[in-house]
Amino acid sequence: MPTNIYNLTRATLREQILALGEPGYRADQIWRALYHDLAPDATSMTTLPRKLRERLAEAFTFGGLTPANEARSSDGQTRKILFRLADGRAIESVLMGYARRRTTCISSQAGCAMGCVFCATGQMGFLRHLEPGEIVAQVLWVARELKKRDDRLTNIVVMGMGEPLHNYDATLAACDILNDPEGFAFGARRITLSTVGLVPAIRRFADERRQVNLAISLHAATDELRASLLPVNKRYPLAEVFDAARYYTTTTHRRITFEWALIAGVNDTQEQAETLARRAAGLLCHVNVIPLNPTAGYTGQASTRERVARFSEILEGHGISCTVRVRRGIDVAAGCGQLAIQA
Ligand code: SAH
Ligand code: SF4
Numbered sequence: 377m378p379t380n381i382y383n384l385t386r387a388t389l390r391e392q393i394l395a396l397g398e399p400g401y402r403a404d405q406i407w408r409a410l411y412h413d414l415a416p417d418a419t420s421m422t423t424l425p426r427k428l429r430e431r432l433a434e435a436f437t438f439g440g441l442t443p444a445n446e447a448r449s450s451d452g453q454t455r456k457i458l459f460r461l462a463d464g465r466a467i468e469s470v471l472m473g474y475a476r477r478r479t480t481c482i483s484s485q486a487g488c489a490m491g492c493v494f495c496a497t498g499q500m501g502f503l504r505h506l507e508p509g510e511i512v513a514q515v516l517w518v519a520r521e522l523k524k525r526d527d528r529l530t531n532i533v534v535m536g537m538g539e540p541l542h543n544y545d546a547t548l549a550a551c552d553i554l555n556d557p558e559g560f561a562f563g564a565r566r567i568t569l570s571t572v573g574l575v576p577a578i579r580r581f582a583d584e585r586r587q588v589n590l591a592i593s594l595h596a597a598t599d600e601l602r603a604s605l606l607p608v609n610k611r612y613p614l615a616e617v618f619d620a621a622r623y624y625t626t627t628t629h630r631r632i633t634f635e636w637a638l639i640a641g642v643n644d645t646q647e648q649a650e651t652l653a654r655r656a657a658g659l660l661c662h663v664n665v666i667p668l669n670p671t672a673g674y675t676g677q678a679s680t681r682e683r684v685a686r687f688s689e690i691l692e693g694h695g696i697s698c699t700v701r702v703r704r705g706i707d708v709a710a711g712c713g714q715l716a717i718q719a
Contacts, residue, residue: 485538
């Protein structure tokens with residue numbers, strides 16, 4: 377089986393090129409072609425001799441992603457791309473343009489095992505982890521699209537399908553590959569991982585003192601309510617999540633983001649806002665609230681504009697910084713939590 381070339385770090389690519397009997401500088405040229413010139417396949421690597429290009433095409437696959445469908449939001453600012461994986465599974469990635477930001481939202485798994493009730497990916501269940509190269513290839517695909525218009529990617533959020541910290545090694549390997557200064561050189565501080573709150577993985581992430589930003593999906597400030605929305609709360613209750621968050625901020629001195637999808641009459645109450653403010657007091661954090669996006673498997677409704685404003689005012693009143701996020705791409709089901717594919 378040929379290897380997905382995007383699974384390889386610069387060092388392992390070098391080893392494999394040397395094993396093919398090629399000189400080391402060829403590995404540098406290939407790395408540059410992949411991550412600097414954004415060559416989509418061996419044929420396009422015109423800096424290399426034809427024979428070598430042929431050998432590469434035999435020895436490696438280039439991403440294992442086939443774009444199979446695309447939807448554009450009516451304002452043209454959001455594109456959702458469906459990729460077919462080599463084994464026939466599918467995932468989705470989103471590209472958003474807003475002001476000068478070009479952000480891609482990528483998937484870390486096909487499906488998700490966490491079962492959050494309001495999330496379309498959770499509703500479809502877990503299919504499999506993605507390999508590092510399948511994560512990297514999503515980013516390169518959008519980077520190529522942007523390059524066609526002389527544009528560049530500014531931010532990566534691992535907030536598509538799947539729970540990135542459930543697929544820890546592959547996700548962080550992908551970040552490291554994208555971060556490589558000799559290659560794509562994408563700054564770790566412009567990458568954000570969002571987790572449902574896998575406590576041991578948050579602690580490991582803190583211990584590794586990574587520059588990648590961390591967001592935790594909170595959505596409720598009391599255990600009973602959170603467990604009814606996010607089953608994982610039964611395993612890692614709020615006290616442990618906040619302890620891990622505090623451990624992260626004190627270890628790394630980096631701010632943590634909490635995410636909160638506001639559901640009318642469920643978690644948009646004054647009591648929830650105040651409990652959150654109490655729990656987050658003194659923590660280096662920021663709260664992102666977003667009105668719930670609709671999904672087929674959940675009947676809850678988005679909070680009204682007034683309730684959203686009130687919720688954020690209460691937090692601000694307690695000294696907790698809070699941003700209300702605008703919902704984007706919901707007309708093509710490209711919003712947070714809306715990514716799902718019929719298996
Ligand atoms: N598994 C990770 C990252 C992917 S989900 C996580 O859960 O954090 C990205 C974000 O979208 C999370 O904050 C998630 O809770 C949120 N989300 C899921 N379904 C949503 C919905 N229907 N409306 C708004 N946000 C949603
Ligand atoms: Fe998985 Fe995140 Fe969706 Fe929960 S919200 S089911 S963790 S993708």
